[in-house]
Amino acid sequence: MQGVGFRPFVYALATALDLSGLVGNDVHGVFVEVEGSATRVEDFLTALRRDAPPLAVVERVRTRQLALTGARGFAIAASTVGGERETLVSADSTTCAGCLAELADPADRRFGYPFINCTNCGPRFTIVRDVPYDRPFTTMADFPMCADCAAEYHDPADRRFHAQPTCCPACGPRLRLLDDRGNPVPVDDPVRAAAQRLRAGKILAVKGLGGYHLAVDAGNEAATGRLRSRKHREDKPFAVMVSTVDDARALCRVDELAATLLTGRRRPIVLLPRVGDASVAGSVAPGNRQLGVMLGYTPLHHLLLAALGGPIVLTSGNISDEPIAYRDADAVDRLAGIADGFLTHDRAIHIRTDDSVVRPFDGRESVLRRSRGYVPEPISLELPFPRPVLACGAELKNTFCLAKGRRAFLSEHIGDLENFQTLRAFTEGITHFRRLFDINPLVVAHDLHPEYLSTKYAHDLAGVELVGVQHHHAHIASCLADNGVAGSVIGVAFDGTGYGSDGTIWGGEFLLADLAGFERVAHLDPVPMPGGAAAIRAPWRMAAAHLNAAYADAPPAGLAVLARNESSWQPVSAMARRSVNSPLTSSAGRLFDAVAAILGIRDSINYEGQAAVELEQAADPGETGSYPVEITDEWPIRLSGAALVRAVVADLGRAVPVPVIAARFHNAVADAVTLVCATIRERTGVSVVALSGGVWQNLLLTSRTMISLRDKGFTVLTHHRVPCNDGGISLGQAAVAGALDRAH
Numbered sequence: 223m224q225g226v227g228f229r230p231f232v233y234a235l236a237t238a239l240d241l242s243g244l245v246g247n248d249v250h251g252v253f254v255e256v257e258g259s260a261t262r263v264e265d266f267l268t269a270l271r272r273d274a275p276p277l278a279v280v281e282r283v284r285t286r287q288l289a290l291t292g293a294r295g296f297a298i299a300a301s302t303v304g305g306e307r308e309t310l311v312s313a314d315s316t317t318c319a320g321c322l323a324e325l326a327d328p329a330d331r332r333f334g335y336p337f338i339n340c341t342n343c344g345p346r347f348t349i350v351r352d353v354p355y356d357r358p359f360t361t362m363a364d365f366p367m368c369a370d371c372a373a374e375y376h377d378p379a380d381r382r383f384h385a386q387p388t389c390c391p392a393c394g395p396r397l398r399l400l401d402d403r404g405n406p407v408p409v410d411d412p413v414r415a416a417a418q419r420l421r422a423g424k425i426l427a428v429k430g431l432g433g434y435h436l437a438v439d440a441g442n443e444a445a446t447g448r449l450r451s452r453k454h455r456e457d458k459p460f461a462v463m464v465s466t467v468d469d470a471r472a473l474c475r476v477d478e479l480a481a482t483l484l485t486g487r488r489r490p491i492v493l494l495p496r497v498g499d500a501s502v503a504g505s506v507a508p509g510n511r512q513l514g515v516m517l518g519y520t521p522l523h524h525l526l527l528a529a530l531g532g533p534i535v536l537t538s539g540n541i542s543d544e545p546i547a548y549r550d551a552d553a554v555d556r557l558a559g560i561a562d563g564f565l566t567h568d569r570a571i572h573i574r575t576d577d578s579v580v581r582p583f584d585g586r587e588s589v590l591r592r593s594r595g596y597v598p599e600p601i602s603l604e605l606p607f608p609r610p611v612l613a614c615g616a617e618l619k620n621t622f623c624l625a626k627g628r629r630a631f632l633s634e635h636i637g638d639l640e641n642f643q644t645l646r647a648f649t650e651g652i653t654h655f656r657r658l659f660d661i662n663p664l665v666v667a668h669d670l671h672p673e674y675l676s677t678k679y680a681h682d683l684a685g686v687e688l689v690g691v692q693h694h695h696a697h698i699a700s701c702l703a704d705n706g707v708a709g710s711v712i713g714v715a716f717d718g719t720g721y722g723s724d725g726t727i728w729g730g731e732f733l734l735a736d737l738a739g740f741e742r743v744a745h746l747d748p749v750p751m752p753g754g755a756a757a758i759r760a761p762w763r764m765a766a767a768h769l770n771a772a773y774a775d776a777p778p779a780g781l782a783v784l785a786r787n788e789s790s791w792q793p794v795s796a797m798a799r800r801s802v803n804s805p806l807t808s809s810a811g812r813l814f815d816a817v818a819a820i821l822g823i824r825d826s827i828n829y830e831g832q833a834a835v836e837l838e839q840a841a842d843p844g845e846t847g848s849y850p851v852e853i854t855d856e857w858p859i860r861l862s863g864a865a866l867v868r869a870v871v872a873d874l875g876r877a878v879p880v881p882v883i884a885a886r887f888h889n890a891v892a893d894a895v896t897l898v899c900a901t902i903r904e905r906t907g908v909s910v911v912a913l914s915g916g917v918w919q920n921l922l923l924t925s926r927t928m929i930s931l932r933d934k935g936f937t938v939l940t941h942h943r944v945p946c947n948d949g950g951i952s953l954g955q956a957a958v959a960g961a962l963d964r965a966h
């Protein structure tokens with residue numbers, strides 16, 4: 223990668239080992255020539271990997287013998303240009319320890335300066351306008367370096383050697399405080415003034431690395447509630463930013479892995495089990511056993527956290543589901559009705575990049591939203607792409623993927639494409655990535671759904687080979703690529719919605735799959751979705767559909783879900799029965815919705831997946847009971863949702879507590895997955911199971927299913943580098959397109 227201090231590191235290392243030679247950059251990466259004693263050259267090669275600077279990624283080292291030159295001394299060679307580019311742009315990185323020390327040192331010339339950075343840290347991807355990665359091609363172009371900064375920049379022994387965004391109070395960006403209408407407020411210290419306002423319960427828009435956040439004092443219930451109502455975000459949990467791991471421990475259970483995720487250079491939001499007496503306002507994450515926590519990652523965050531002296535709610539700067547605001551004028555326009563003031567600055571953000579979201583799972587990091595801090599670092603794959611590929615992704619939680627060689631470059635989280643701004647981010651993002659990584663796709667992969675805007679985008683491209691990839695096959699392929707596996711697996715793709723090969727809506731699928739193809743060997747019994755998309759927003763409609771399927775005549779009298787929705791129940795049921803505007807779906811997500819509504823947990827939702835999330839949160843993790851599972855002996859196997867629904871209703875009738883029923887339902891789904899997989903294994907001999915699709919964000923379900931499958935001797939693959947939800951679809955599409963291309 224460029225600008226990560228690798229050449230100065232090599233220079234220092236070679237000099238220390240008394241080796242002669244040179245180091246330089248070319249289009250393939252870094253080249254080094256060293257001359258000296260054999261043991262020292264060995265030491266050099268060992269240290270090259272072991273001691274590389276924090277932002278450098280050493281993918282592989284290739285060596286060969288050269289003739290001795292007898293030259294003395296070591297030099298940094300000038301960069302060569304031209305040819306096909308292979309050097310990469312780094313992801314944005316949290317402020318390093320060296321910069322934090324300077325930030326807190328009254329004698330340092332960058333004391334308290336909110337834009338301090340160096341070769342080891344700071345903004346990267348979010349400020350890059352073009353390649354090569356040089357200051358004039360970043361949003362730092364507007365800030366000519368002062369003499370002091372320039373001297374550091376040109377000194378190979380300095381931590382800021384070739385640090386493109388380096389700056390100081392004399393030459394760099396400046397902080398400003400604005401009122402609720404975007405007018406400047408003259409204050410001596412914008413950070414202290416901002417902290418005072420937060421302490422007084424105000425809502426502030428704070429400009430971050432990839433966009434604006436909305437901030438309130440996390441301990442202030444009234445302020446948090448006000449933020450919810452102004453942002454029109456009724457229930458979806460907010461994330462909290464703290465200074466240190468110990469501060470995080472006051473809110474959540476933080477084990478060693480969680481601490482590593484919190485303190486690493488990427489600084490994602492980490493979802494962790496909250497402690498009982500967590501000192502945050504109740505409305506930060508209502509009814510949720512988890513809390514999203516992150517540590518400060520910009521100098522401004524560190525200054526603000528220190529000035530406030532407590533955790534801050536930091537949520538994306540938008541109204542409900544719109545994309546996060548990142549351009550200054552637009553932020554003032556859009557956030558004026560929400561924020562009481564703005565803490566902003568004059569370094570532009572080139573690419574809007576949301577916070578990433580991860581959680582520890584099964585001993586490793588599991589990424590749920592891959593964006594700031596991760597993008598544009600490539601996912602390296604086992605098998606190469608014969609021709610460059612563009613994969614356009616899904617409609618919701620969209621990411622796209624450009625791939626060549628063994629590298630897949632996944633975009634930042636773009637969001638839901640139905641919004642005009644996200645669609646523009648999608649098309650402009652593809653253009654940007656093509657230029658940054660010098661990829662001209664010849665193969666373009668897309669979803670089968672004809673109405674997805676990403677599909678339409680693909681169809682509008684000329685002179686490329688199009689590859690349609692079924693949604694759930696893409697999920698499973700994504701999981702395979704994520705795990706570096708290519709062979710045959712039983713792919714269990716459970717999600718909300720995906721266009722099936724037969725034109726119905728799939729989502730509870732068992733696919734015998736490899737990268738190149740799949741066979742649908744089992745699925746949930748389809749039911750109608752009364753009103754189509756309306757049934758996604760109103761889980762009680764799915765309850766009606768599933769109850770009708772479970773009880774041929776009529777569901778048992780006295781069901782609360784029926785009573786609550788009595789006026790619409792008959793028309794909706796009739797619509798489903800007559801197949802009017804009621805597409806068939808085998809979706810597992812919709813089954814979870816139905817059970818959540820039957821249990822009285824939620825009849826209509828305020829954010830995607832809410833009913834299923836709340837069903838999981840309601841479940842008693844101590845409950846081990848389950849329900850009988852019914853499968854047919856046809857091929858493809860059909861798994862009966864009706865049997866599960868009848869068992870849930872029977873328990874309700876016996877006044878079994880809701881948390882117990884919710885847990886039994888989760889356990890039964892885990893048992894059902896295991897039974898179906900065992901039946902498929904008997905017939906096919908395949909004993910590797912890949913779990914993918916948004917439903918697997920459900921931690922209780924995933925852990926129960928893994929335990930159950932492993933008990934039966936299955937090898938289980940889950941996602942870790944890319945999301946199991948639709949954010950990972952583009953990688954799967956690319957992997958399928960690559961496999962088909964290799965087979966040609």
Ligand SMILES: [Zn+2]
Nearest residue numbers: 318321340343
């Ligand atoms: Zn630094």
Ligand SMILES: [Zn+2]
Nearest residue numbers: 368371390393
């Ligand atoms: Zn300067």
Ligand SMILES: [Zn+2]
Nearest residue numbers: 717720916948
């Ligand atoms: Zn999906």
